[in-house]
Amino acid sequence: MTTEAARYFSRELLSWYLEIRRDLPWRQNRDPYRVWVSEIMLQQTRVDTVIPFYERFMEKFPTAAALAEAPEAEVLKSWEGLGYYSRARNLQAGAREVVSLHGGVVPDDKEAVASLRGVGPYTTGAIMSIAFNRPEPAVDGNVMRVLSRYFCLEEDIAKPATRVGIEKLAASLIPEGSAGDFNQALMELGALVCTPKSPGCLTCPVLQHCEGRMAGKEHILPIKTKAKPPRPETRLAAIITGSGEHAGRILVRQRPESGLLAQMWELPHVLFAPGGDSTGSTAAKRRGRGAAAKAAAAAAAETAAGAAPSALEQHARQAEYMSRALSAEEGLLVRPTSWWGEMEHVFSHIIWDVQVFRAEFGFWVQSAAKQEAVTLAGAAAESAVFYEASSAAAESQALPANYRWIGPEHMKELAFPNVFVRILRDYWNELD
Numbered sequence: 001m002t003t004e005a006a007r008y009f010s011r012e013l014l015s016w017y018l019e020i021r022r023d024l025p026w027r028q029n030r031d032p033y034r035v036w037v038s039e040i041m042l043q044q045t046r047v048d049t050v051i052p053f054y055e056r057f058m059e060k061f062p063t064a065a066a067l068a069e070a071p072e073a074e075v076l077k078s079w080e081g082l083g084y085y086s087r088a089r090n091l092q093a094g095a096r097e098v099v100s101l102h103g104g105v106v107p108d109d110k111e112a113v114a115s116l117r118g119v120g121p122y123t124t125g126a127i128m129s130i131a132f133n134r135p136e137p138a139v140d141g142n143v144m145r146v147l148s149r150y151f152c153l154e155e156d157i158a159k160p161a162t163r164v165g166i167e168k169l170a171a172s173l174i175p176e177g178s179a180g181d182f183n184q185a186l187m188e189l190g191a192l193v194c195t196p197k198s199p200g201c202l203t204c205p206v207l208q209h210c211e212g213r214m215a216g217k218e219h220i221l222p223i224k225t226k227a228k229p230p231r232p233e234t235r236l237a238a239i240i241t242g243s244g245e246h247a248g249r250i251l252v253r254q255r256p257e258s259g260l261l262a263q264m265w266e267l268p269h270v271l272f273a274p275g276g277d278s279t280g281s282t283a284a285k286r287r288g289r290g291a292a293a294k295a296a297a298a299a300a301a302e303t304a305a306g307a308a309p310s311a312l313e314q315h316a317r318q319a320e321y322m323s324r325a326l327s328a329e330e331g332l333l334v335r336p337t338s339w340w341g342e343m344e345h346v347f348s349h350i351i352w353d354v355q356v357f358r359a360e361f362g363f364w365v366q367s368a369a370k371q372e373a374v375t376l377a378g379a380a381a382e383s384a385v386f387y388e389a390s391s392a393a394a395e396s397q398a399l400p401a402n403y404r405w406i407g408p409e410h411m412k413e414l415a416f417p418n419v420f421v422r423i424l425r426d427y428w429n430e431l432d
């Protein structure tokens with residue numbers, strides 16, 4: 001790297017940014033709380049998606065104190081649709097620390113900011129530079145890509161040592177007195193011009209000295225070893241309809257206090273793992289994702305074995321499996337009546353293929369009797385009369401604390417992961 005190329009980069013990038021900077025809601029002022037919320041929302045999420053969420057969130061929780069005082073369910077509800085819900089929980093925990101330790105004001109102190117819950121080195125750098133104009137680097141994947149290309153760096157950016165080196169480089173590039181604007185300029189270049197798949201070199205403000213471009217490597221940089229692909233899982237979910245006093249309602253449950261999607265609401269569902277294979281298809285694992293891919297893989301496997309099940313047979317098998325698993329795991333007896341549809345949901349480490357079945361409510365079984373329930377479920381699945389006789393009485397039983405009957409009006413108050421929002425929205429729309 002030459003000093004001239006580095007100076008050119010800082011100068012040209014900054015003046016480009018001051019000319020084209022987008023008018024985004026978190027750029028209205030330099031309030032550190034506003035910067036903090038925007039940076040957390042923008043992790044793993046596109047700017048266009050974040051804007052409406054950010055505006056609603058700031059209206060509801062305009063200060064760290066307002067966020068700290070809010071019930072967690074309300075915060076999660078405001079985050080519904082953005083995904084990665086631990087971000088919302090950590091943000092609220094951080095806001096509570098700001099209230100208890102710093103009088104409700106995000107401090108102009110790097111160590112104190114870095115120690116807040118959910119605030120890592122990137123967010124610390126973003127808050128310190130954008131809100132307080134401190135010369136701190138804010139290096140995320142976007143920035144590593146831009147700097148790897150401009151300086152033609154061929155080290156693996158998945159390695160911590162590479163990140164440390166790029167952070168030092170980014171810090172050395174910050175023009176005096178312009179840390180906030182410069183860091184935002186880097187982010188803006190990565191978002192608008194030096195994009196992951198198709199860098200727009202011809203419109204790039206720093207094209208003239210870009211070493212990656214001169215070496216013809218702009219499309220292969222940055223070097224990054226691949227993360228493990230997400231693991232596919234088939235989930236069997238039930239839309240369990242009520243009758244009697246719960247007619248027109250369906251049964252939902254709240255997830256445990258910790259772990260994946262903690263405390264969010266969902267349809268009761270189980271992992272489909274016939275024979276210990278959680279996907280129901282080893283070929284599907286190889287193909288990686290998608291209901292269509294999995295169906296094709298399953299079909300191929302079955303054909304090879306000389307017996308391809310029809311979709312109808314596959315759904316019947318899954319419905320029976322779901323009924324048995326729900327009774328074994330939850331003591332919840334249901335009678336699946338038909339296949340409703342399917343939905344895919346991609347997490348960072350898992351892909352859910354959710355197969356959804358309509359089902360009628362049977363009854364609850366206390367834990368001691370769960371084994372008996374499994375046997376019953378097998379017999380009862382065959383008998384509508386059995387369910388009709390038992391369900392009216394059973395629905396008036398007290399529900400376990402994490403279950404409740406809901407109608408469409410309750411969707412406004414409970415936070416669901418996106419996949420269940422989509423399923424329930426389609427389900428309620430069909431009934432209209």
Ligand code: SF4
Nearest residue numbers: 194199201204210218
């Ligand atoms: S010239 Fe191309 S590769 Fe280099 S920084 Fe600009 S957009 Fe990226």
